[in-house]
Amino acid sequence: MADQAERLRAIIRKRNSTKVAAKGKGSRVITVASGKGGVGKTNLVVNMAIIMGQLGHKIVILDTDLGMANTDILLNLKPVYTLIDVIQGQKDLQDVLLQGPHNVEVLPGGSCLPDIVNLDSQQREKLISRLSYLDREENILLVDCAAGLSRDVLSFVASADDLVLVTTPEPTAITNAYGIIKVVNNYRLKPKVNIVINMVRHARDGEAIYRRISNVCRNFLSIDINYLGSIEFDQYVHRAVLNCYPYALQFPRSRATMLTREIARRLLYGEEGPAAKKGERFLRRLFTIWNTGSGG
Numbered sequence: 001m002a003d004q005a006e007r008l009r010a011i012i013r014k015r016n017s018t019k020v021a022a023k024g025k026g027s028r029v030i031t032v033a034s035g036k037g038g039v040g041k042t043n044l045v046v047n048m049a050i051i052m053g054q055l056g057h058k059i060v061i062l063d064t065d066l067g068m069a070n071t072d073i074l075l076n077l078k079p080v081y082t083l084i085d086v087i088q089g090q091k092d093l094q095d096v097l098l099q100g101p102h103n104v105e106v107l108p109g110g111s112c113l114p115d116i117v118n119l120d121s122q123q124r125e126k127l128i129s130r131l132s133y134l135d136r137e138e139n140i141l142l143v144d145c146a147a148g149l150s151r152d153v154l155s156f157v158a159s160a161d162d163l164v165l166v167t168t169p170e171p172t173a174i175t176n177a178y179g180i181i182k183v184v185n186n187y188r189l190k191p192k193v194n195i196v197i198n199m200v201r202h203a204r205d206g207e208a209i210y211r212r213i214s215n216v217c218r219n220f221l222s223i224d225i226n227y228l229g230s231i232e233f234d235q236y237v238h239r240a241v242l243n244c245y246p247y248a249l250q251f252p253r254s255r256a257t258m259l260t261r262e263i264a265r266r267l268l269y270g271e272e273g274p275a276a277k278k279g280e281r282f283l284r285r286l287f288t289i290w291n292t293g294s295g296g
């Protein structure tokens with residue numbers, strides 16, 4: 001544990017001390033994480049991607065949950081190759097990317113792969129050089145993470161422009177979300193955490209939950225907690241999942257779609273929109289962190 005803490009500190013020291021000249025701006029990268037599994041991250045990522053795509057943006061979903069990758073399932077896409085083939089150097093990104101609806105592309109994660117940070121340095125380098133194909137200004141990358149804060153998730157959180165943390169009103173989910181906020185605060189991974197409360201009874205309940213989390217953070221931590229919005233528990237989400245079809249497409253007038261649209265708009269055009277973007281590029285940061293964090 002102490003060993004891991006020291007490794008984390010090394011990652012952050014290196015991150016803060018690396019001065020990388022930004023050669024133009026890369027894509028905007030938004031990492032979606034949660035403390036607990038099953039809170040609705042993948043549904044949020046997929047439906048937000050479609051809504052952003054409908055608004056004219058080019059979206060790439062990076063499915064990094066290598067244990068239980070399932071963004072492709074929710075979009076009813078059938079991957080022939082996955083991130084694993086890219087990591088093993090057998091395929092180029094263009095062969096692996098799946099074309100989804102409305103300007104949305106998916107990089108499927110595959111499954112049964114060791115953590116990315118545990119790959120050897122040659123494999124990581126190959127992965128980064130292939131991923132650079134995505135790092136273009138016109139793209140928005142949405143990173144769907146595994147639950148919890150593994151070192152992989154941590155590296156995506158630290159490298160991305162924005163972090164969206166998803167929780168439900170359940171006490172266990174909130175406690176685990178708070179645990180993530182604490183780590184993000186302690187290691188100064190991000191100055192701000194954007195929160196989405198999913199599966200609330202009424203949208204207005206979400207704001208009260210956010211205020212509770214935000215008050216605790218104000219008292220004990222020095223990190224900005226920003227409320228992006230809530231999504232109600234909506235049977236149409238469940239029905240859409242059963243049909244392997246995103247609710248934003250199948251039920252465009254459902255409460256879930258309406259509320260997800262508000263969240264997507266806040267991310268795109270709110271104060272956490274493109275103006276908040278940093279100059280340093282995502283892949284450069286990711287590369288630095290992977291190489292510092294694993295010693296591989």
Ligand SMILES: Nc1ncnc2c1ncn2[C@@H]1O[C@H](COP(=O)(O)OP(=O)(O)O)[C@@H](O)[C@H]1O
Pocket residue numbers: 034036037038039040041042043044198199231232233234235237238241256
């Ligand atoms: N707003 C919602 N209303 C109703 N059910 C939901 C909602 N969001 C998610 N779910 C249900 O929760 C399940 C888990 O969601 P998922 O997006 O796979 O979570 P995660 O990626 O966090 O593990 C989905 O299969 C879906 O049935």
Ligand SMILES: [Mg+2]
Pocket residue numbers: 041042043065070
């Ligand atoms: Mg998921």
